[in-house]
Amino acid sequence: xxxxxxxxxxxxxxxxxxxxxxxxxxxxxxxxxxxxxxxxxxxxxxxxxxxxxxxxxxxxxxxxxxxxxxxxxxxxxxxxxxxxxxxxxxxxxxxxxxxxxxxxxxxxxxxxxxxxxxxxxxxxxxxxxxxxxxxxxxxxxxxxxxxxxxxxxxxxxxxxxxxxxxxxxxxxxxxxxxxxxxxxxxxxxxxxxxxxxxxxxxxxxxxxxxxxxxxxxxxxxxxxxxxxxxxxxxxxxxxxxxxxxxxxxxxxxxxxxxxxxxxxxxxxxxxxxxxxxxxxxxxxxxxxxxxxxxxxxxxxxxxxxxxxxxxxxxxxxxxxxxxxxxxxxxxxxxxxxxx
Numbered sequence: 001x002x003x004x005x006x007x008x009x010x011x012x013x014x015x016x017x018x019x020x021x022x023x024x025x026x027x028x029x030x031x032x033x034x035x036x037x038x039x040x041x042x043x044x045x046x047x048x049x050x051x052x053x054x055x056x057x058x059x060x061x062x063x064x065x066x067x068x069x070x071x072x073x074x075x076x077x078x079x080x081x082x083x084x085x086x087x088x089x090x091x092x093x094x095x096x097x098x099x100x101x102x103x104x105x106x107x108x109x110x111x112x113x114x115x116x117x118x119x120x121x122x123x124x125x126x127x128x129x130x131x132x133x134x135x136x137x138x139x140x141x142x143x144x145x146x147x148x149x150x151x152x153x154x155x156x157x158x159x160x161x162x163x164x165x166x167x168x169x170x171x172x173x174x175x176x177x178x179x180x181x182x183x184x185x186x187x188x189x190x191x192x193x194x195x196x197x198x199x200x201x202x203x204x205x206x207x208x209x210x211x212x213x214x215x216x217x218x219x220x221x222x223x224x225x226x227x228x229x230x231x232x233x234x235x236x237x238x239x240x241x242x243x244x245x246x247x248x249x250x251x252x253x254x255x256x257x258x259x260x261x262x263x264x265x266x267x268x269x270x271x272x273x274x275x276x277x278x279x280x281x282x283x284x285x286x287x288x289x290x291x292x293x294x295x296x297x298x299x300x301x302x303x304x305x306x307x308x309x310x311x312x313x314x315x316x317x318x319x320x321x322x323x324x325x326x327x328x329x330x331x332x333x334x335x336x337x338x339x
Contacts, residue, residue, distance in 0.1 A: 018048070027180055027203040031146075045185050045244070047203035144234040146242070149191070154224040154249045157183065158288035159303045160212075160311060161220045163260035166339040168317030169269075172214035173221050179206045179309035183225065183245040183289055184300035191231065191241035194296035198286075201300065204245050206308070210252045214314075218260055224251040227291055243295050263322035263336035269315045275328060278310035283324070283333040313337060 021028045032044045159181060162171030182203050186196035204225060212221040225245040232240040269275060281304050288301035303309050313321060319339060323332025 023180075023203075023205045027205060029202045045200035045202055045242070047182060047201060144232055144239075146230045147233050148228050149231050149241070150229045151246075152227040152229055152243065152291070152294045154251070155227050155245075155294070156222050156253065156290040157181065157225050157245075157301050158285050159221055159223050159301070159309070160282070161218075161257075161261075161334055162215065162311060162313075163218050163263075163334065163336040164216050164313070165218070165260055165337060166319075167216055168271075168319045168339065169313050169315045169337045170214050170216045171219070171311060171313050171335075171337075173212045173311045174209065174309070175206060175212070175221070175223060175303070176209040176308040176310075177206055179303060179306060180204070181206075181225070181245075181248075181301060181303045182284075183302075184286075186243040186291070186295050186297060186299055188241045188295075189239070191229065191238075193294075196241075196243060196295040196297055198297065198299055202244050204248055206248045208248075208250060210250065212252055213254060215254070215256075218257050220255045220257060222251075222253045222255070224249045225289070227294070229294075243291065243299075245289075260336050261324050261334050263324045263332075263334065263338075265325070265327045265330075265332065266320040266322040266338065267328055269313070269319055269321050269337075271315055271318050274312060274314040275321055276310055276312040277305045277328065277332070277335060278307045280305050280331045281333075282309075311335065 018028050027047050029045065029047050032046075159175050159179075160173045162173055164171050180203050182201050184198050185200045185202060187199045188195040188197070210223055212219075226247050226249050227243055228246045229241065229243050231238040232242070282302060284300055284302040286300045287298035289299040292298045305311065313335065315337075319337045321328050322336045322338055323330070323334070324336065325331060325333040328335060
């Protein structure tokens with residue numbers, strides 16, 4: 001680890017040691033702890049997708065160490081630490097019309113959660129395997145461990161949306177075995193209702209499959225994840241609390257919003273054709289995980305387009321297929337059909 005005075009951390013971990021913790025989709029959930037001589041502690045959770053040296057070909061993916069930079073993590077007394085390290089996307093739990101968590105955004109793109117981590121350049125010492133050392137005067141690390149305090153039960157989580165306007169097409173979303181959802185984490189110093197703020201994320205992968213109903217119209221697709229409340233016990237004292245997803249529970253429900261998002265990156269699809277999106281990062285809903293009843297805020301959710309989580313549009317009339325942030329074959333975020 002390398003640290004500077006601005007609170008920027010450069011972290012690297014041996015690839016072989018991370019490989020044993022990969023889930024079926026190659027994801028590893030990491031936790032960074034930072035502490036100072038005054039005994040203040042800050043923590044941050046974030047996921048990585050780890051490719052073993054035997055699987056990849058790109059040098060950045062097959063280096064001896066897996067590099068990550070983590071920025072802006074503030075070490076301060078507990079209340080100040082949670083405030084400084086929470087996302088600007090934190091918001092009170094205000095579901096949209098008819099209790100649809102994702103519909104509150106309407107046709108606009110809400111603010112995405114703060115980006116906490118990013119890859120280090122290939123020229124970094126972390127990538128070539130030499131790494132770096134912690135400062136020699138680093139304070140003694142406290143003995144800290146997250147402990148499950150309570151199971152909050154199954155919570156409804158948005159995993160995708162399909163938007164067919166003016167008919168002429170049908171959309172079908174599959175959330176299959178091996179699909180991964182990146183879900184926001186709520187943190188608090190007291191653990192009490194209304195005190196949580198969004199900070200960091202964790203990735204949960206599925207081990208089964210749900211095929212949502214194909215639909216001609218506008219549809220938000222939901223499934224359920226089990227959430228838990230954890231306490232960070234350091235030398236026997238709880239310093240922080242967090243609420244995060246524990247595992248995918250299954251289930252399927254839908255909601256039909258009244259409007260589609262704005263989408264201007266369009267291509268033409270002739271009648272009888274179909275289009276399947278099975279790669280690229282999908283859309284992040286900052287309030288797509290409906291946990292406000294338990295902690296006072298809703299948390300973010302994002303499910304990427306992969307072979308295990310894909311959407312197919314089948315056309316019975318010639319229509320335009322439009323992405324909200326790019327062409328359908330690139331990184332469209334969400335897909336909308338138009339006449």
